[in-house]
Amino acid sequence: MARYLKFIVIPEQGGRLKPVRVNRAFLGLLFCSMFLGIGLLTFFAWNYYFHQIDYQELQRLRVESSDQRQELQRLVHDLERLQQDLGTLAMTDARIRQLANLDDSGNLIPVAMGGQPDAENVSLSEIQQQINALQIDIELRRQAQQNVRNLLNDQISISRSTPKGWPTRGWLSSYFGKRKSPFSGRTVMHEGLDIAANTGTPVVVAADGIVARVEYSPTYGNTVVVDHGYGYRTLYAHNSRNLVKVGQRVKRGERIAQVGNTGVSTGSHLHYEVHLNGVPINPRSFL
Ligand SMILES: [Zn+2]
Incomplete structure (x- = not known):
């Protein structure tokens, strides 16, 4: 096979035809480089495209995650408020018992003050634990108030059934x-x-x-x-x-x-x- 290829260049405005001699190996190299270049370009463009998609997805997830964290922090604050409310209820309860002279110290139920989860680094399972503890507290408080009601009803009933006052004017x-x-x-x-x-x-x-x-x-x-x-x-x-x-x-x-x-x-x-x-x-x- 010949080492060179010959091309004939035809000038646009007429004139003499120009023969150009090109090395066959050089031509092969040129074509190979071109294909390689196009291949690499396509590869990087493709990569860049998918990287962009990934980046957007990452941004979206970041925003979502931040929203969820704020949501969790709100929940933790709500839980704190609920526990404070329960604490207040417990104090009111104790005061009512004191006022009514109810001697049922055995029935006094302290509010379970579980450690507050750190609002910054809270996990769902910690919040769930706090909710469970609150539910137990509320149930115990409900029972305690039922006891108070029963005791007060008993006291009222006893008081109404105890003789009092003059049975006639005289x-x-x-x-x-x-x-x-x-x-x-x-x-x-x-x-x-x-x-x-x-x-x-x-x-x-x-x-x-x-x-x-x-x-x-x-x-x-x-x-x-x-x-x-x-x-x-x-x-x-x-x-x-x-x-x-x-x-x-x-x-x-x-x-x-x-x-x-x-x-x-x-x-x-x-x-x-x-x-x-x-x-x-x-x-x-x-x-
Ligand atoms: Zn008499």
Whole structure:
């Protein structure tokens, strides 16, 4: 094969044809270099194109990640606020217990103050842990408040069921305790108070309860007995009239009878007894 190739150059404006002799190897090298150049150029252009796409994606992810971090920080701050609110609730709780004189220190539940996650370097699992702890706190607080409600309800119920105040308008004519019987002259136990009052004066019940007995007895005359629960019973005797029926629910201050002089009695008065667990106690401390 010839080492050279010959080209004929034809000038545009006519004239002599010019033969050009080119080395075949040089031509091959030139073509190879051209292809290599184009190849490299395409490679870099391609690379640059994909690098640009990657870069944009990276930028997008950076923005997204920053948004998420801010979102997490907001969550951490919300959690902090919630824990503070719970702390305040716990203090209010303690104050209510103190005010209500509730002796249930065994039921006091401290707020679990878990360490706050660092808002800058917080992870989702840490936030989840805090949320779980808060949920437990809230549930415990709810139970504690239910206990307070129950205890207060009990206290209200006990208070309403405890005899209080005068069962009729009058004056004390005989006290609780041993005294000489005005009839036999012997020393006997007087198990209640006598309140002198005009016949017909209203007799009101001293606490909420249920009428347990309405009867006439030779000694006590017309009598009403009311059961208040919690061991308390009250008795109202010598009435001129009883105004309630057995089983009737009565509220403190409600009229249940009228003062009279029935049974063994020396004059118009109310004989008033308070029993605790079946034992007569001095009604004076309940007036
Ligand atoms: Zn009496």
